[in-house]
Amino acid sequence: MGKLVYGDSADKTKMPEIDKNSFVPIYHQLFKHFEKLINTGELAPGDMLPTEMDFSEQLGISRMTVRRVISELAAAGMVYTVKGKGTFVSEPKLDEITFNLNQNLEDPELAGEVSTNLLECRIVKTDERVSRRLGIATGTRCLFCRIVTKNNNIPMLYKTIYSLYTKRAPVIENQLKDMSLTSIALQHSKNNPSRTKRVLMSSGARYDEPEVLQIEPGAPVFFMTETVYDSGNKTIAWGKSIYRGDKYRFVSYSGWNLEALKKAEEEYDNA
Amino acid sequence: MGKLVYGDSADKTKMPEIDKNSFVPIYHQLFKHFEKLINTGELAPGDMLPTEMDFSEQLGISRMTVRRVISELAAAGMVYTVKGKGTFVSEPKLDEITFNLNQNLEDPELAGEVSTNLLECRIVKTDERVSRRLGIATGTRCLFCRIVTKNNNIPMLYKTIYSLYTKRAPVIENQLKDMSLTSIALQHSKNNPSRTKRVLMSSGARYDEPEVLQIEPGAPVFFMTETVYDSGNKTIAWGKSIYRGDKYRFVSYSGWNLEALKKAEEEYDNA
DNA sequence: TAGTGGTCTAGACCACGTT
DNA sequence: ACGTGGTCTAGACCACTAA
Numbered sequence: 255m256g257k258l259v260y261g262d263s264a265d266k267t268k269m270p271e272i273d274k275n276s277f278v279p280i281y282h283q284l285f286k287h288f289e290k291l292i293n294t295g296e297l298a299p300g301d302m303l304p305t306e307m308d309f310s311e312q313l314g315i316s317r318m319t320v321r322r323v324i325s326e327l328a329a330a331g332m333v334y335t336v337k338g339k340g341t342f343v344s345e346p347k348l349d350e351i352t353f354n355l356n357q358n359l360e361d362p363e364l365a366g367e368v369s370t371n372l373l374e375c376r377i378v379k380t381d382e383r384v385s386r387r388l389g390i391a392t393g394t395r396c397l398f399c400r401i402v403t404k405n406n407n408i409p410m411l412y413k414t415i416y417s418l419y420t421k422r423a424p425v426i427e428n429q430l431k432d433m434s435l436t437s438i439a440l441q442h443s444k445n446n447p448s449r450t451k452r453v454l455m456s457s458g459a460r461y462d463e464p465e466v467l468q469i470e471p472g473a474p475v476f477f478m479t480e481t482v483y484d485s486g487n488k489t490i491a492w493g494k495s496i497y498r499g500d501k502y503r504f505v506s507y508s509g510w511n512l513e514a515l516k517k518a519e520e521e522y523d524n525a
Numbered sequence: 526m527g528k529l530v531y532g533d534s535a536d537k538t539k540m541p542e543i544d545k546n547s548f549v550p551i552y553h554q555l556f557k558h559f560e561k562l563i564n565t566g567e568l569a570p571g572d573m574l575p576t577e578m579d580f581s582e583q584l585g586i587s588r589m590t591v592r593r594v595i596s597e598l599a600a601a602g603m604v605y606t607v608k609g610k611g612t613f614v615s616e617p618k619l620d621e622i623t624f625n626l627n628q629n630l631e632d633p634e635l636a637g638e639v640s641t642n643l644l645e646c647r648i649v650k651t652d653e654r655v656s657r658r659l660g661i662a663t664g665t666r667c668l669f670c671r672i673v674t675k676n677n678n679i680p681m682l683y684k685t686i687y688s689l690y691t692k693r694a695p696v697i698e699n700q701l702k703d704m705s706l707t708s709i710a711l712q713h714s715k716n717n718p719s720r721t722k723r724v725l726m727s728s729g730a731r732y733d734e735p736e737v738l739q740i741e742p743g744a745p746v747f748f749m750t751e752t753v754y755d756s757g758n759k760t761i762a763w764g765k766s767i768y769r770g771d772k773y774r775f776v777s778y779s780g781w782n783l784e785a786l787k788k789a790e791e792e793y794d795n796a
Numbered sequence: 797t798a799g800t801g802g803t804c805t806a807g808a809c810c811a812c813g814t815t
Numbered sequence: 816a817c818g819t820g821g822t823c824t825a826g827a828c829c830a831c832t833a834a
């Protein structure tokens with residue numbers, strides 16, 4: 255790896271220009287400077303950054319301000335610090351594979367008229383099978399719904415949900431549009447949801463799924479279960495979602511910690 | 526939501542005890558204090574925290590130290606700040622669904638003897654189809670491999686990869702064990718990988734997949750493509766992975782206190 | 797011993813929201 | 816006018832690394 259010490263004789267030329275009177279905070283100017291150097295490869299993985307004192311002295315800014323920049327770069331995964339040695343450029347994390355489901359629901363491919371059909375919605379007393387899933391006594395009152403989401407009138411997603419019905423709030427069909435299991439649980443259970451667990455599987459369409467989603471039996475689908483817990487670790491809702499395999503795909507990008515970068519930018523934009 | 530202002534008359538009783546002489550940094554003690562209050566629900570979403578000055582004065586610590594704690598809580602998503610108003614406890618983000626693939630590869634369910642079989646591995650000149658995928662000229666030299674990963678001698682995962690072969694490094698079979706596409710690209714391409722894109726789909730086994738994975742044609746599988754780019758946005762490797770649907774499942778937790786949830790489940794599973 | 801990052805202080809001034 | 820968080824300073828002392 256490069257042992258290029260970015261400082262040495264080239265100090266002054268490599269130092270960024272900081273406008274202290276700008277409405278843009280100093281730490282943000284410095285952050286952008288390093289973000290660019292690292293992304294363009296001018297600073298390669300393994301390279302050492304100038305020391306905090308170098309920056310402080312040569313730019314005429316406080317060491318604490320320099321430290322803020324470095325800690326934000328570290329949070330973004332772009333650099334790491336070693337006590338007693340210095341600050342170094344990280345290797346990009348290429349094997350961190352995380353698929354975000356929410357992004358996908360707003361996929362441009364899915365843009366168009368989105369509609370939600372409530373196929374069934376009623377209060378049921380749980381049978382043994384559902385009771386076991388929810389970890390509650392058989393015969394407990396539950397809200398039971400089956401919902402299909404369509405895009406340009408093509409069925410895309412089929413949800414079946416069970417939620418404790420301890421609040422006895424009225425069930426309003428309009429409110430169920432785009433409703434997630436957590437918001438349904440929030441509306442109908444006295445216990446507020448505080449945690450969820452989701453399991454994603456690959457499966458073939460079965461039972462009533464082919465008919466509802468208008469696909470062949472056995473056609474590829476994503477099968478996801480959701481379990482919603484309250485703060486006491488009690489299950490208050492359970493649901494399954496069937497995503498048409500020919501319509502949904504999950505995308506993951508990795509490299510530099512893009513989320514942290516986005517966050518930092520959003521925070522700045524909001525401020 | 527709760528409008529309980531945690532401060533007011535109860536200030537002193539609610540203030541944490543800080544040991545300034547502890548080897549544990551003050552900011553870490555304070556962070557743990559709030560993490561606990563928020564996880565146990567003593568501080569509920571919407572509640573306002575004491576002001577930075579309150580802490581600074583009543584605990585006898587610097588405001589900058591208090592600010593560090595708050596910024597770390599904010600980075601963890603537990604609180605948010607509003608300029609001119611105060612610091613407030615966030616709602617847990619229950620609908621942030623992210624499936625992490627790496628966790629899953631170390632799934633306890635998959636524990637056992639893991640072996641990697643190299644079905645095929647040679648240098649090829651790319652045909653038109655592969656060239657288009659890699660965005661390179663037809664006939665470019667590429668490393669081509671087909672790998673199957675077995676667990677207790679049961680095939681679980683079937684990978685096919687293409688990587689630019691510009692480095693002409695020797696291909697050592699031992700090194701291919703547990704090798705990701707990015708590390709193969711790193712070894713055999715002169716251009717260092719800097720970004721990857723992955724697409725996850727639900728599919729049915731086809732082509733030679735049923736035979737390799739010892740499953741029925743059409744059986745549910747996760748189908749994932751990976752594309753590796755260098756810093757100039759050029760593709761340097763491409764691969765597809767077929768995960769047996771009956772063996773792999775992706776789990777996602779969201780909300781507060783994820784560690785506690787996992788623990789509780791493990792205890793339940795063991796019981 | 798000299799240099800590095802890690803923690804912490806006690807102020808300063810500012811922009812913003814509420815009263 | 817006042818209180819809030821946001822930015823920034825100019826120091827201090829510490830623990831760790833390396834020569």
